[in-house]
Amino acid sequence: MPFPDIDPVAFAIGPFAVRWYALAYLFGVLLGAGYGYLLLRNERLWHRGAPPFPAKDVWDFAFWAMLAIVVGGRAFYVLFYNLPYYSQNPLEIFNTLDGGMSYHGGMAGLMLAAILFTRSRGGNWLSSLDLLGAVATIGIFLGRLANFINAELYGAPTDAPWGVVFPTDPLQVARHPSQLYEAVLEGLVLFLVIRIATHVLYALRKPGLVAGIFAIGYALARILVEFVRLPDIQLGYLYGGWLTMGQVLSLPILLGGLILVIHAASRRENPLRP
Structure with a gap:
C-alpha cells in the first residue's frame, strides 16, 4: 500500500506550524477530560458513590495532566532511549521539537500528577488511577494516529497486503503499520474493554481494578506489537537481540497491573451491588 499523502503539519499561521502530533496531545487531554467529567459526574459508578474528586475539578486536572505528559514523556525518553546523546548535549533535552517522547514516561507522569492532585482534594488516589485508566486510551489512540x-x-x-511503504524509510519496502496496530489494540479495543468493565461490571466500585485492567491490557498489547515494530535506531534490540526497550518498560506495568487487579479483587465489597 502507498503511504497516504497527509502533511504532518495540520495548518500554519505565518511562520508558526501546528503539527498533527501536537494536536493529538492537546485533543487527547481535552477529550479525555471531557469523558472523565462524565464518569466523575456519575457517582453511582464509584466506590461508595464517591469519585476521587468533583467532576468540575477535572478541568483543573487537565492542566496538570498536560504538563505531566510532556515532562514525564521527555524525561523517560532522555533517560532510557538516548541518554548518551543528551549527556553530551544537555540543552537538547529541552528541545521537544525533535519528537523524542516516551509513552511510558507520559503514563508515569500522569499517574504521579493524578495521585498528588487527588490527595490535595482528599480523595481516593486508587480511584484517580482508575479514572486515568478509563480515559487514557483516547490519547493513546490519537497519538498513534x-x-x-x-x-x-x-x-x-x-509481505502482508496491508503493508505500507513509508516515505521516511530509506529502503522503501512495505512494512507493518505498527502505529495503527497500537492505535487499535491500545486505543480502541482497550477502551471498549474498559467501558464494559466500568458500565456493565461496575469495576470502578473496586478501587484499583480499572487501573489494573488498563495496565495489563496496555502492556500486553505493547509487548505484542513490539515484535513487529522496529526498535529505536540508537538502541536496537536488547538482551541478545530479541527484546526492545518498549517491551522492557512494559514489564513493570504488566506486573503493577496484576498487583492492582489482585488487590482490588480481594476486597470483600460486591461491585455489582447497586
Whole structure:
C-alpha cells in the first residue's frame, strides 16, 4: 500500500506550524477530560458513590495532566532511549521539537500528577488511577494516529497486503503499520474493554481494578506489537537481540497491573451491588 499523502503539519499561521502530533496531545487531554467529567459526574459508578474528586475539578486536572505528559514523556525518553546523546548535549533535552517522547514516561507522569492532585482534594488516589485508566486510551489512540501521519515508529518489512511503504524509510519496502496496530489494540479495543468493565461490571466500585485492567491490557498489547515494530535506531534490540526497550518498560506495568487487579479483587465489597 502507498503511504497516504497527509502533511504532518495540520495548518500554519505565518511562520508558526501546528503539527498533527501536537494536536493529538492537546485533543487527547481535552477529550479525555471531557469523558472523565462524565464518569466523575456519575457517582453511582464509584466506590461508595464517591469519585476521587468533583467532576468540575477535572478541568483543573487537565492542566496538570498536560504538563505531566510532556515532562514525564521527555524525561523517560532522555533517560532510557538516548541518554548518551543528551549527556553530551544537555540543552537538547529541552528541545521537544525533535519528537523524542516516551509513552511510558507520559503514563508515569500522569499517574504521579493524578495521585498528588487527588490527595490535595482528599480523595481516593486508587480511584484517580482508575479514572486515568478509563480515559487514557483516547490519547493513546490519537497519538498513534499522529505517529502514522509522521511516518515514524513503523514496523519490520512484511509481505502482508496491508503493508505500507513509508516515505521516511530509506529502503522503501512495505512494512507493518505498527502505529495503527497500537492505535487499535491500545486505543480502541482497550477502551471498549474498559467501558464494559466500568458500565456493565461496575469495576470502578473496586478501587484499583480499572487501573489494573488498563495496565495489563496496555502492556500486553505493547509487548505484542513490539515484535513487529522496529526498535529505536540508537538502541536496537536488547538482551541478545530479541527484546526492545518498549517491551522492557512494559514489564513493570504488566506486573503493577496484576498487583492492582489482585488487590482490588480481594476486597470483600460486591461491585455489582447497586
